[in-house]
Amino acid sequence: xxxxxxxxxxAAIRRLLLAATVLLCGYALLRTAWLTDDAYITYRAVxxxxxxxxxxxxxxxxxxxxxxxxxxFVVSAGRALSGEIYYTxxxxxxxxxxxxxxxxxxxxxxxxxxxxxxxxxxxxxxAVIDYSTSGxxxxxxxxLFAAFLIVFDRGHDKPTPRRLGLLVLCxxxxxxxxxxxxxxxxxxxxxxxxRIRRQAIIPVIAGVLPFxxxxxxxxxxxxxPFPNTVYAKLPPNLTxxxxxxxxxxYLKDSLANDPVTLPIVVAGILVPVAxxxxxxxxxxxxxxxxxxxxxxxxxxxxxxRFLNTPCLAAIAVLSRYAVPRSRGLSFVPxxxxxxxxxxxxxxxxxxxxxxxGRSESSAGITDERSYYYQNAGxxxxxxxxxxxxxxREQHVERALARGLYVTSTTAxxxxxxxxxxxxxxxxxxxxxDPLIARLPTERPWRIGHxxxxxVRGYSETLLxxxxxxxxxxxxAFYDKIALITRGPIWSPDRWRAILxxxxxxxxxxxxxxxxxxxxxxxxxxxxxxxxEAAKDPSPYVNFELGLTLFLAAPSRMTRVSFTLxxxxxxxxxxxxxxxxxxxATLPVPAGTNGKFAExxxxxxxxxxxxxxxxxxxxxxxxxxxxxWRVIG
Numbered sequence: 041x042x043x044x045x046x047x048x049x050x051a052a053i054r055r056l057l058l059a060a061t062v063l064l065c066g067y068a069l070l071r072t073a074w075l076t077d078d079a080y081i082t083y084r085a086v087x088x089x090x091x092x093x094x095x096x097x098x099x100x101x102x103x104x105x106x107x108x109x110x111x112x113f114v115v116s117a118g119r120a121l122s123g124e125i126y127y128t129x130x131x132x133x134x135x136x137x138x139x140x141x142x143x144x145x146x147x148x149x150x151x152x153x154x155x156x157x158x159x160x161x162x163x164x165x166x167a168v169i170d171y172s173t174s175g176x177x178x179x180x181x182x183x184l185f186a187a188f189l190i191v192f193d194r195g196h197d198k199p200t201p202r203r204l205g206l207l208v209l210c211x212x213x214x215x216x217x218x219x220x221x222x223x224x225x226x227x228x229x230x231x232x233x234x235r236i237r238r239q240a241i242i243p244v245i246a247g248v249l250p251f252x253x254x255x256x257x258x259x260x261x262x263x264x265p266f267p268n269t270v271y272a273k274l275p276p277n278l279t280x281x282x283x284x285x286x287x288x289x290y291l292k293d294s295l296a297n298d299p300v301t302l303p304i305v306v307a308g309i310l311v312p313v314a315x316x317x318x319x320x321x322x323x324x325x326x327x328x329x330x331x332x333x334x335x336x337x338x339x340x341x342x343x344x345r346f347l348n349t350p351c352l353a354a355i356a357v358l359s360r361y362a363v364p365r366s367r368g369l370s371f372v373p374x375x376x377x378x379x380x381x382x383x384x385x386x387x388x389x390x391x392x393x394x395x396x397g398r399s400e401s402s403a404g405i406t407d408e409r410s411y412y413y414q415n416a417g418x419x420x421x422x423x424x425x426x427x428x429x430x431x432r433e434q435h436v437e438r439a440l441a442r443g444l445y446v447t448s449t450t451a452x453x454x455x456x457x458x459x460x461x462x463x464x465x466x467x468x469x470x471x472x473d474p475l476i477a478r479l480p481t482e483r484p485w486r487i488g489h490x491x492x493x494x495v496r497g498y499s500e501t502l503l504x505x506x507x508x509x510x511x512x513x514x515x516a517f518y519d520k521i522a523l524i525t526r527g528p529i530w531s532p533d534r535w536r537a538i539l540x541x542x543x544x545x546x547x548x549x550x551x552x553x554x555x556x557x558x559x560x561x562x563x564x565x566x567x568x569x570x571x572e573a574a575k576d577p578s579p580y581v582n583f584e585l586g587l588t589l590f591l592a593a594p595s596r597m598t599r600v601s602f603t604l605x606x607x608x609x610x611x612x613x614x615x616x617x618x619x620x621x622x623x624a625t626l627p628v629p630a631g632t633n634g635k636f637a638e639x640x641x642x643x644x645x646x647x648x649x650x651x652x653x654x655x656x657x658x659x660x661x662x663x664x665x666x667x668w669r670v671i672g
């Protein structure tokens with residue numbers, strides 16, 4: 041570099057770095073370009089939108105199955121202009137990625153040595169290269185962050201309302217593209233807003249308009265402020281204590297398979313602090329927040345995906361620091377990254393069309409590019425007869441040949457795209473299904489793809505349009521969901537359901553289901569035997585953990601009789617709209633003979649009106665209810 045410096049001007053050296061970035065990064069992106077199944081979840085909605093059927097995934101309901109609104113519209117515009125999506129997405133992804141990389145190396149790098157470090161780091165990070173294509177939103181997020189950082193550096197010593205407005209605009213566009221990406225920029229926005237105080241009101245309002253407009257539209261059209269995937273990936277029966285170890289496993293997987301990426305992110309946090317460059321502290325905090333969020337949600341099943349933007353952001357932050365030139369130290373950072381990158385499994389620059397594999401870690405984290413490359417890689421060696429080759433197309437054709445309209449399948453991206461508007465696909469992991477997304481996951485679970493148990497009667501409900509879901513709580517909950525996603529947009533009943541659902545006041549309907557309790561529609565008629573018992577081979581109802589009786593309307597009762605098995609005690613909980621009003625015990629009656637015995641209970645005065653009665657077994661045996669009735 042020193043020899044080159046004596047011959048060429050600084051401007052000429054930067055142009056050389058720019059050319060090297062375009063050529064080397066362009067080569068790496070072309071050789072690794074691929075499309076993941078998850079990207080095609082978005083593309084089914086794109087096809088529906090471009091052809092005039094709205095922002096829908098399944099054609100008969102309004103559900104935001106895509107996570108990235110801004111990326112959705114960019115892809116939709118490309119699809120409308122080109123008439124196809126496969127090569128269009130590659131062109132958009134590679135163009136935006138190269139633009140982001142060029143801005144980092146050419147515009148943000150403080151010196152030629154820092155630019156060289158940035159170039160080597162980009163080429164050595166599998167997370168950066170792998171997800172600069174893939175069909176997901178990362179290229180657009182990365183370009184927006186690079187633009188954000190350029191605005192941040194310009195005029196930092198003299199903050200102005202115009203500069204703040206541009207920072208807020210970039211941040212708002214990142215939020216619109218993917219909500220969690222805003223963690224990188226929001227600390228900066230808060231600090232810069234505080235710096236100009238009263239002058240900040242107008243630029244903040246103006247800058248946030250794109251995000252606010254999308255959120256308003258999302259609530260009006262979909263009924264919810266967040267994508268359906270948010271609810272699907274945070275099942276109600278999993279806790280922080282379960283997500284955090286999985287998030288740590290995600291970071292360990294990155295260190296093992298991509299040893300460049302995570303250390304660069306950590307360096308992006310530590311270097312501003314070590315250099316005491318306090319103006320960059322909000323950027324470091326943004327990187328910390330991104331890592332904390334990653335751990336909080338358990339990472340992802342796609343190895344490296346959630347580290348793509350944080351890594352490129354850290355490279356951009358680090359490139360703004362001048363590398364010491366004394367005693368040849370200027371090349372140490374770039375050389376160190378290059379050496380470590382050479383030990384990366386499948387270094388991006390050495391990738392070729394034979395890239396293939398089906399490996400998966402014990403934590404459920406997969407090298408997705410390896411998994412899908414021979415199905416959808418741009419320059420793959422196998423399956424070259426058509427742009428996209430996958431067995432999901434065969435699944436769709438078999439379902440159609442059987443005359444089905446409703447079918448269920450996992451890995452819904454390719455399947456949904458091939459199905460078009462011919463099939464309603466039930467997604468067992470809930471990414472595109474508004475009911476399944478809000479139900480508890482089975483155990484053991486896999487991060488990012490939380491399999492839900494089958495909801496009895498749900499497929500029949502979708503096929504006939506009549507609610508046939510067996511569990512009464514889930515059935516009532518689905519009625520609310522269906523009104524929101526299928527009902528007239530401006531209907532007062534729909535807006536009442538939207539308010540109730542987003543306020544969480546409907547959760548009680550599936551609370552019993554989430555706990556694994558069985559539910560029955562019930563009436564308080566004397567001598568009542570649950571009608572659903574006819575579906576069991578025995579004349580009584582079996583249940584594992586508990587049984588919830590859903591009354592048709594709130595009722596006031598003073599004494600209740602339960603005919604239960606005689607092998608264990610029970611607890612009875614009286615509820616109204618999910619709120620526990622009173623709890624009482626039901627011990628085994630003394631001197632009982634036979635399999636069942638009647639147990640009388642005086643309803644606590646505090647209960648008042650009741651619309652649910654929950655019977656919970658105390659012992660370890662299967663619970664059995666023969667009948668129940670209200671005495672007074």
